[in-house]
Amino acid sequence: MLMYKEISEIKMHSQITYMFGEGFLGTRAPFFMDLVTLIVAFLPFLVAGAISFARNKHYKIHSYLQIFIFAFSVIVLFYFEYGVRVVGGFDSFMKESHVSHDYAMFVLIFHIAISLVTIIIWAIAIFMAKKLLQLGKHRIVGLFTFAGVVLTSLTGIWVYFLMFVY
DSSP, X not given: OOOHHHHHHHHHHHXXXXXXXXXXXXXXXXXXXXXXXXXXXXXXXXXXXXXXXHHTTOHHHHHHHHHHHHHHHHHHHHHHHHHHHHHTOHHHHHXXXXXXXXXXXXXXXXXXXXXXXXXXXXXXXXXXHHHHHHHTOHHHHHHHHHHHHHHHHHHHHHHHHHHHTO
């Protein structure tokens, strides 16, 4: 007879195995990597949509959308990190790649640097919005955030291609 702990481990295992199954983009990537890449690819469009509400003076909708998109992005980041750690990290993904490990590592570090700066600036834009508006700086911080989101998306897709396409 199975004990409660064994049953919960089996349930947990069956609930997360989908993450590591075959992806849906037709590459070597597991499902979770395809899903995260798809979300990252659409992220600039979601943020641009939220910005359009501010441009049309619908500031409350803009605010709620930015908070939602930011929170969703952080959740996706944790989902991504969990998947990467379980699989064994960057090196395990690079085993089947035909790209130079050093080159891919350089691109990955570049992507991580842009991503970290972007998430910090984005958090400042959201959590200090009132203060930045009073100082007349919110728009410029928002533009830097948007540029960072676009660069994060592009470099993230670049890393995906290096690991799973080439």
